Amino acid sequence: MSQDTPRPDSRASRSVTLQDIAAHAGVSRSTVSLVLRESPLVAEGTRRRVQRSIKALGYVYNRGAAALRGQRTATLGVVVYDIANPFFGAMVAGIDAALNREGYVSFLANSEDSPARQQRFLERMREHRVDGILLCPAEGTAPDLIDTLTSWQMPCVQVLRHVGEPPFDYAGTDFRRGVGLAIDHLVAQGHERIAFLGGHIGHSATRERWQGYREALARHGLAYQRLLRSDVTRRAGFELIPALMAESPAPTAVLCHNDLVAFGAMLGLKRLGRVPGRDCAVIGTDDLEEAALGDPALTSIATHPHAVGEEAARLALRRIGNPDGAREQVVLSPRLQVRDSCGALSTPLESPATTT
Amino acid sequence: MSQDTPRPDSRASRSVTLQDIAAHAGVSRSTVSLVLRESPLVAEGTRRRVQRSIKALGYVYNRGAAALRGQRTATLGVVVYDIANPFFGAMVAGIDAALNREGYVSFLANSEDSPARQQRFLERMREHRVDGILLCPAEGTAPDLIDTLTSWQMPCVQVLRHVGEPPFDYAGTDFRRGVGLAIDHLVAQGHERIAFLGGHIGHSATRERWQGYREALARHGLAYQRLLRSDVTRRAGFELIPALMAESPAPTAVLCHNDLVAFGAMLGLKRLGRVPGRDCAVIGTDDLEEAALGDPALTSIATHPHAVGEEAARLALRRIGNPDGAREQVVLSPRLQVRDSCGALSTPLESPATTT
DNA sequence: TCTACGATTTGGATCAATCCAAAAACAAAA
């Protein structure tokens, strides 16, 4: 038994382990482990010797095994509801950038706004023992989902939308304020009839926008109020316009749930023979890269997806490091990016948005 | 020692393990394991009993531990070079859809077209013991990267671009054919001077487009050839146009590396006071959702990102199941989506693209 | 009743790391 080291060299390509490194460097398994984790305990000479052995044997760290004994997997779950939306592309890039600095990797899943799919993904990520989750809750998510995650002892940061009762961790944009900025601007231009297009009451991000809309109207003492709920797609924006413009009185400006709706609305106006920005002002939300294009260039409430992603990821890392710390809400301030579609600028064509 | 079961109940919330289920159901660890893996070996009655215990104790499968002993992690690495590009959003959604069916989860990383970042990500994914990798190689990737991955015994499917020598696994679009289709169409419209805008020679996807361009010109016996290399951004398209249109003779049509370049080119034409689709035809590549918008709507070579993603993921799963099987190339056929920017249609405005 | 055989079930070894209490090595003070 102990007569000979049980070398299973018959097996093809057994992977190099800590044990092998230890033997090669003439130290113990534990010491090698300490070197790998950059512990200050090991003496400088030993460290160098071990590192040479690691290189020499072509060792590959096994994070799975480490995670089994330790408590970190250096892994984060990200669940969004529409990865094909350019907004989320930018946001995921931001998440990726923040995680990367800390050596974390992210699992990405796309719920397609289905709570059932979302639930499956969350369970799967739990099985993978992710250290935490970034969740953009699907529309119709049960409010107690956050309690469930808490009972799982799973750190969770909600992003852009939130469900359940505070306190919870959240990163997003101040939609209410953003809508306020846009309306202030329109009012300053002389608009008095401003409609709001798009959104379902199913989640917080819509409620916040609507609240901002009503508050701003009240603040300016405007009587006209027109709020049309709908999907938040180009098509929805396109299809809402004809009926809306046929009303009497018709609005002179439309504020849209996001840029996609705004693009659709501009298309709808053109179809009616009206010029967006002259005959009717249009403002979107998100300030996607393509907002600067189009004819006219779209004025939009910039919600900074990349920054939101970064903040969310950073918050998640903080929470993982300190699970019982006070919950945080990171709410970024939006900025109104004025272009031509609200009739404020005279420049007929501007250069494309500056690239990142 | 063996006098009493070593219950470490002093520790707060030790997680439920196979052992606990086994005790609760009155069977062995092994049997529970078989139930979890849906083995046909276990008797129906036993299976039900065990499943009840699993529910009762709130057991969570530990995939990390399973991966350590077994050989699958049910995990795939995905490395793209620009997740903020809407094309990749759609592609990632396709990957996600295909993986999800098989219970796989994906790690996503964004190389930002940097080979160094890409290398770090690949190493990290290797440490996480992903079962395979989907790689959209960064520009400037060393051709021997694929050999390295092979020496790691890491199944790898290249997507959209490829480096190294065949045979390799690859999923993408037939860019050469796509460009051919577009030129056929333009020639049928009477165009004789067709320029190609954008791309760097750094990767296969550009070479294939250029090859398609030259071949198609030759096929139609056209003498005019103008190929401008550049970044593949809106800005690049925008900035190339003035000089190009000032040439004598100027092209009557421009074919663009992707839709972003095409959007920029259209903007550039407008800046010069020309109407895209009337004064100069513009065709893009990818057929992003926003191609249907804009003024005029953009004619584009549809490269079906969602389908490419799905095919790539499926191929990866096949390769994981059969590492030594013959390498495969899945090359989808593009389709020319004719709209207004090439001057072929009379419809001034069309409905937005049908939603998915 | 005994044997054989297929259908189930099982315990011990294993995967590759970390944790932790204790040992060893070394230096400085008594």
Place this chain on the structure above:
DNA sequence: TTTTGTTTTTGGATTGATCCAAATCGTAGA
């Protein structure tokens, strides 16, 4: 030289599942 006190290093236990050869259970056939 012994004692004390730091640094470093170590081996055994542990993590939670799978693998595999062997044991057990039923039951049909001799």
